[in-house]
Amino acid sequence: MKNYGVFIFLCFFISTIYVEAQETLPIYTDYLSDNVYLVHPSAAGFRDCSNVRLTARNQWSGIKDAPSLQTLNIHTKFGEKAGLGLIIFNDKNGYHSQQGVQGTYAYHLELGRAEDYKQLSFGLSMMMVSNKLDETSFDIPDPVISQIVQSENYFNADFSMAYHAVDFFSYLTVKNLMLSARNLYNKDYESLNLRRYLLSFGYYFDYFKNGKTIEFEPSIMIQYIERTNEKFVDFNMKVYKELPTAKLWAALSYRRGFDNIDIQQLNYISPIIGVNFEKYMFSYTYTKQAGEILFDDAGYHQITLGFNFGCFSARRFWNERGGKTNRMF
Numbered sequence: 501m502k503n504y505g506v507f508i509f510l511c512f513f514i515s516t517i518y519v520e521a522q523e524t525l526p527i528y529t530d531y532l533s534d535n536v537y538l539v540h541p542s543a544a545g546f547r548d549c550s551n552v553r554l555t556a557r558n559q560w561s562g563i564k565d566a567p568s569l570q571t572l573n574i575h576t577k578f579g580e581k582a583g584l585g586l587i588i589f590n591d592k593n594g595y596h597s598q599q600g601v602q603g604t605y606a607y608h609l610e611l612g613r614a615e616d617y618k619q620l621s622f623g624l625s626m627m628m629v630s631n632k633l634d635e636t637s638f639d640i641p642d643p644v645i646s647q648i649v650q651s652e653n654y655f656n657a658d659f660s661m662a663y664h665a666v667d668f669f670s671y672l673t674v675k676n677l678m679l680s681a682r683n684l685y686n687k688d689y690e691s692l693n694l695r696r697y698l699l700s701f702g703y704y705f706d707y708f709k710n711g712k713t714i715e716f717e718p719s720i721m722i723q724y725i726e727r728t729n730e731k732f733v734d735f736n737m738k739v740y741k742e743l744p745t746a747k748l749w750a751a752l753s754y755r756r757g758f759d760n761i762d763i764q765q766l767n768y769i770s771p772i773i774g775v776n777f778e779k780y781m782f783s784y785t786y787t788k789q790a791g792e793i794l795f796d797d798a799g800y801h802q803i804t805l806g807f808n809f810g811c812f813s814a815r816r817f818w819n820e821r822g823g824k825t826n827r828m829f
Contacts, residue, residue, distance in 0.1 A: 526569060548577070558801050587604075588602075621660075628655055753769070
């Protein structure tokens with residue numbers, strides 16, 4: 501198993517020739533698991549309840565030191581129009597790890613009449629990240645390996661906007677605004693550009709037949725990484741089914757990469773299942789890479805647990821439409 505750990509480190513080290521840094525908080529499909537705030541700061545305090553979400557993600561099951569990620573976040577309304585949020589995360593990839601804490605302030609501005617339901621939101625997050633590279637267990641005779649735990653701390657920020665109009669929703673987020681991240685694999689600790697742009701939009705509608713309602717939520721998320729000129733698009737479909745005591749939902753996400761490299765583009769397929777029961781939420785995500793050229797042949801597993809508390813009175817808009825306060829945006 502020790503050889504597996506060295507292999508993972510070498511793969512990660514080679515990959516840094518191109519990306520040269522581990523991003524502050526990886527972008528997966530959490531926003532489809534009733535966890536939009538983890539991706540878009542402008543979602544902090546948007547809901548009528550305070551939300552707590554815990555996620556655990558694991559790759560390459562059965563291999564020591566395989567990549568893993570854990571996040572804990574909470575966000576709540578503050579007054580009539582503001583929202584506050586907090587994220588704590590631990591990201592580990594072989595011998596490299598990072599821990600971070602992020603605080604968010606959001607402001608929600610309602611436009612027009614309540615029954616029309618139009619809202620413009622802004623969010624700003626500040627974060628502190630600690631990057632670490634553990635070389636203490638390396639037995640490779642090389643002068644570039646110091647056999648110590650190298651670490652570097654830095655600050656960063658995310659800015660986000662959101663617009664909701666009845667059943668339409670959209671988010672625009674710029675992540676990692678500051679060029680303050682440090683490259684642990686360069687002795688001069690050069691500054692790196694980790695800036696990433698996210699654009700999400702979608703629509704929510706009901707299908708009613710024979711006294712039963714099924715709710716659909718198609719959406720798209722576009723990502724652009726400034727330093728590497730990488731582009732990704734998520735094509736998503738989510739379906740909800742109301743039960744007497746719970747709400748079941750399922751989603752399917754297809755992530756397609758678009759870049760200038762003349763090789764097979766990145767392809768990920770992620771089915772997601774979940775349930776909302778009273779104040780609790782549970783979801784499971786499985787991600788599988790598709791195509792002929794694979795980085796690995798294993799799946800990615802993620803579990804999300806949620807709890808809602810301190811609920812305010814639902815907005816008049818939701819009451820008029822049947823109290824549908826479980827919508828995921």
